[in-house]
Amino acid sequence: MTTGTQPLRRRATVKDVARLAGVSAGTVSNALSGKRPVDAATRERITSAIAKLGYVPNLAARGMRTGRAGTIAIFSSMPTAVAAGPSRLGFLMELAASAAIAALESNVALLLVPPIEDPATALATIAFDGAILVEPEARDPFLAVLAARGVPTVVIGPAGDRPPLAVELDYKVMAELLFDHLAERGARRFPLVIGESARASNAAFREVYLTRCAASGLEPTVISLPEADAERGARDALLRHISDGHDIDGVLVPIDAMATGVMQALRTAGLGVPDRVKVATRYDGIRARSEMPALTALDLKLDRVAQLATRMLIGAIDGGADTGAAQGSAEPPAPRLIARGSTGMTGRTGTTDSASRNA
C-alpha cells in the first residue's frame, strides 16, 4: 500500500546521486572532495541531487578506500584513572572535551578509550588514525604498543626517552611560578607535599623546590606520599609533621587531591589560611576553586594544550605518515598564576568566590 514511487528506502549511494545528476560516480566524488575541478553547472546539479536524495556518504567505505578511520583516540594510561576519582578524571576530561572540539573542526571524531589492562586489545578492536596519550608513565605500555604499530601519537606531558610528538608540559615553570609566589607572599618555611612515584612532574617539582630553597637559604622539607588515597594521606602526613613540632607558614602541594587533605589538616590544627599559612597548588580544578578559601593555582590552559595536541596529531596523520622526520615537540602556552585567597590574595583574578570570611 505504499505510494509506489518509493523504492523501499535504501540509503542513497554515490551512484544514485550520479545517476540523478547525469554524471559518473567519480565526478560526484570529486565534487564532494574538491580534489579535482568540476564544472560549476555540474556541481550544481550534483549538490541538488544530493539534497533531493538525502545522500550521506558511507564513511566506512570511504575509510576503507582512503585508509583513514576519521577518528583519533585519547588514552590515559593511568590504570586507575576512574578509580583515582573524579579529580584525576577531571584533568583528563577537561583535555578530552577540548580535544573533541578541536578534532571535530578537522572532521575527525574523538574516541574515548578507557584504561584497560591489555593495550593490544584496544588496537585490534578500535579503529583510529592517531592517538593522544595523557601523561604516560616512565615506560608506558600503551606507548610501546602504539609505537610498534606505527600509529602517530602525541604525548601530553613529559617527552620520554624516544619521544614521539609531544606537547611538553613544563613542570619546572609551574613549580617556579608557585614557589616564587609563596616566597613573595612571605612564606619562609613551607614544605613540599608531593607524590612519591617517579612521574616526571613529581621529579620536576622536587628539583625546583630544592634548588630554589638552596638559592634563597630556606630549609627544604619534602613530604613524599603515595598517590593512592592522596587526600587522606596528605592530611595525616601534614598533621604528623605539625604535631612533630615543625612550624610552617606555607605549603606547596601540587596535586590537588593532596591539597584538599592539606587544607583539612590545617583546619584541624587551627592554622588559619592564609593568615598563618599560605597554600598553593597546581591544577585549577574544582577542588582548588571550591576550597575555603579558594586555592591559588595555575591556569594550565588545558583547552589550548588539548587543541595544540590535536592539531599536531592531525597534522602528523595528514602529512608525515611516511615522513619519519615528523618528530618534534611543541611548547604549550605558558601557565599563568591564579592568585587566590589561600595566599592572601582576594580578588578579581579568579572566580567570584572571595566571600570567604570565616565567621
Add this chain to the structure above:
Amino acid sequence: MTTGTQPLRRRATVKDVARLAGVSAGTVSNALSGKRPVDAATRERITSAIAKLGYVPNLAARGMRTGRAGTIAIFSSMPTAVAAGPSRLGFLMELAASAAIAALESNVALLLVPPIEDPATALATIAFDGAILVEPEARDPFLAVLAARGVPTVVIGPAGDRPPLAVELDYKVMAELLFDHLAERGARRFPLVIGESARASNAAFREVYLTRCAASGLEPTVISLPEADAERGARDALLRHISDGHDIDGVLVPIDAMATGVMQALRTAGLGVPDRVKVATRYDGIRARSEMPALTALDLKLDRVAQLATRMLIGAIDGGADTGAAQGSAEPPAPRLIARGSTGMTGRTGTTDSASRNA
C-alpha cells in the same frame, strides 16, 4: 640493501593469512568470527599464521561489509556544556567514562561528540551505530536529527513525548529522598533553591517539594534562579532571602553549583552548617564532596546508569535494528542517600573522604 625476504612491509590482509595457512579467505573470516564451524586443526594453523604475520583486521573494510561502524556516540545537547563549567562537565564525563568501559566490553568504542551548533554536521562527519543522549531538552535538536536518520538512540534522563529507548532517571525519588532526609534531621523551614528552566528535573523537584510540604504542614518557599551563573546567583538570592528576615533551618538545593553558592551565603550570614542550617544537594560530584562540611547528596550510581544505557543501546543496535518494537525504557538503579556533615551526619556512609570533621 634490505635482506630481500622482507616484501617491503605492507599491512597483512586476510588473504595473506589464508595463503600462509593454506585455506581460503572465507575460512579465515569464519575462524575469526566463529560464525561458522572451522576444524580445530585448521583453526590452529590460522591463528598461528595470524600471529606470524601480525595480522590485524582492517576495521573499515569490515565495517563497510557489515554496515557497522563499531562505535557509539555520546552527546550532550547542552549548548554550553563546556562553558557551563567543570561541574556540568563532571556529570557528563562521569557518564562518558563508564559508558566507554561498558562499550569496550562489547568491542565498541565510544565517541565523544562535543556540543555543536549544527547537529546534522556530526552525523555527516562521524560514523557511529547508535547514540547516547544525556539529559536532552524539551524538544531537543539532536534527538530530532537522530530520530529522522533512524539512528538507535538511548536517552539518559527524562523520556520525552515520543520516547526512544531511555534510562529514566527518577527525579521524584531523588527529591523525596532529600526532602525526607532534611525533615527527618529536624529541618522545618527549608527553601527549595532550584533552576528556573523547564527541565524535567526542576519540575519534579518543585512538585515533590510542594506536595511534601503540604502533607507535612510546612510552609513552602521556592527560590527559582537562572541556571547560568548558578553559583553567584544562588549565593545572592539566599543572602537576600535571609536578610529579608526569613528564618531558615535548612536548604534543599539540588544543583551542585547552586549548593556551593548557598554554602557561601550561609557562611557570610554566619549561619553554621549543620548546627543552624542543614543542606542537601543532588549530584555527588567534587563540589559536594569538597565542601566544608561535605554535603549530603545522592549516589546516583552513574556508572551503573551509563552501563545500562550502553548495553541497551548495543542491544538495540544488534537486535532491533528493524524491530521498531524495540521501544522501551529501563529503570536505573535506585539512588541512595549519602548522609554527610551538612546534615549533621558524620560517617562511614559515603566515600573514604568523609573525614570532614570540624575541629
Add this chain to the structure above:
DNA sequence: AGCTTGAGTTAAATCGTTTTAGTGCAGACT
C-alpha cells in the same frame, strides 16, 4: 538403498567509496 542433515570448505559476489588511466576537446604555443 535412498534421503536428509550437517560439518567443513571454497570461489565469487558484494559493500560504497576513491583513484587510476584514459578520452575528447579547446585553446596556446612553436
Add this chain to the structure above:
DNA sequence: AGTCTGCACTAAAACGATTTAACTCAAGCT
C-alpha cells in the same frame, strides 16, 4: 600544421573484509 597543456569527465579497478551459493563427504535415519 603539429604538438602540448589543462579541463571536465568517464569507466573500471582497487580497497579488505564478510557473506552467499555451491560443493564434498560422512553420518544418521527410514
